[in-house]
Amino acid sequence: MTIEPLTPARRREMTRRHLLDAAAVVFARDGFHGASLDDVASAAGFTKGAVYSNFKSKEDLFLAVLDDHFEQERGAVQHALGEPVQVAKRDEQLPRVLRAIEQNFGDEWTALYLEFVLYARRHPALREKLAARARRQYDDTIGMLAAEYAGIGGTPNHPIAVLARVSTALFEGLALGRLVDPESYTQATFTDALTFLYDTIGVNDPIEDE
Numbered sequence: 001m002t003i004e005p006l007t008p009a010r011r012r013e014m015t016r017r018h019l020l021d022a023a024a025v026v027f028a029r030d031g032f033h034g035a036s037l038d039d040v041a042s043a044a045g046f047t048k049g050a051v052y053s054n055f056k057s058k059e060d061l062f063l064a065v066l067d068d069h070f071e072q073e074r075g076a077v078q079h080a081l082g083e084p085v086q087v088a089k090r091d092e093q094l095p096r097v098l099r100a101i102e103q104n105f106g107d108e109w110t111a112l113y114l115e116f117v118l119y120a121r122r123h124p125a126l127r128e129k130l131a132a133r134a135r136r137q138y139d140d141t142i143g144m145l146a147a148e149y150a151g152i153g154g155t156p157n158h159p160i161a162v163l164a165r166v167s168t169a170l171f172e173g174l175a176l177g178r179l180v181d182p183e184s185y186t187q188a189t190f191t192d193a194l195t196f197l198y199d200t201i202g203v204n205d206p207i208e209d210e
Contacts, residue, residue, distance in 0.1 A: 076100040
């Protein structure tokens with residue numbers, strides 16, 4: 001077994017990872033406005049100086065947590081998708097994708113993200129940083145959809161860019177609706193929405209070689 005040396009760079013990486021994990025818990029518990037860097041440092045078992053040595057501000061820390069969340073979400077959905085499957089086998093894929101989406105769009109996260117969106121809307125520089133991340137997430141969705149169609153050798157019934165925008169908007173809207181009226185947004189609601197999305201996305205026949 002090879003033991004990786006605990007170099008200064010690796011120590012910094014471990015500290016940053018620990019701070020991100022602690023910040024995710026504190027932000028989810030107290031909200032963006034209610035959380036403080038002191039709270040994050042305390043939860044991580046570090047001094048406030050350790051936080052500032054890795055992040056410039058609370059906003060900078062939150063954006064790093066956001067990046068980490070998006071990365072985990074992307075990995076979970078890609079894992080759930082697995083190998084591209086034909087339409088006839090989508091019933092096997094759908095539950096896995098739904099679980100991945102639900103795990104990353106819990107009510108606490110939705111409320112926290114909404115709080116930060118409203119805050120960023122009043123701060124143009126921060127809003128642009130948030131918008132850049134939303135664009136990257138959109139591009140990632142396009143990439144995943146394109147890979148799915150390429151894997152089965154088919155073409156979508158609508159432009160992939162449109163499908164990416166609609167699918168993102170659909171689940172963001174459902175997550176927001178569940179915050180307001182959780183009894184009306186059950187797991188069955190999300191299953192029906194994903195089924196509808198699968199049916200709407202559609203796929204034309206695989207392209208045959210001439």
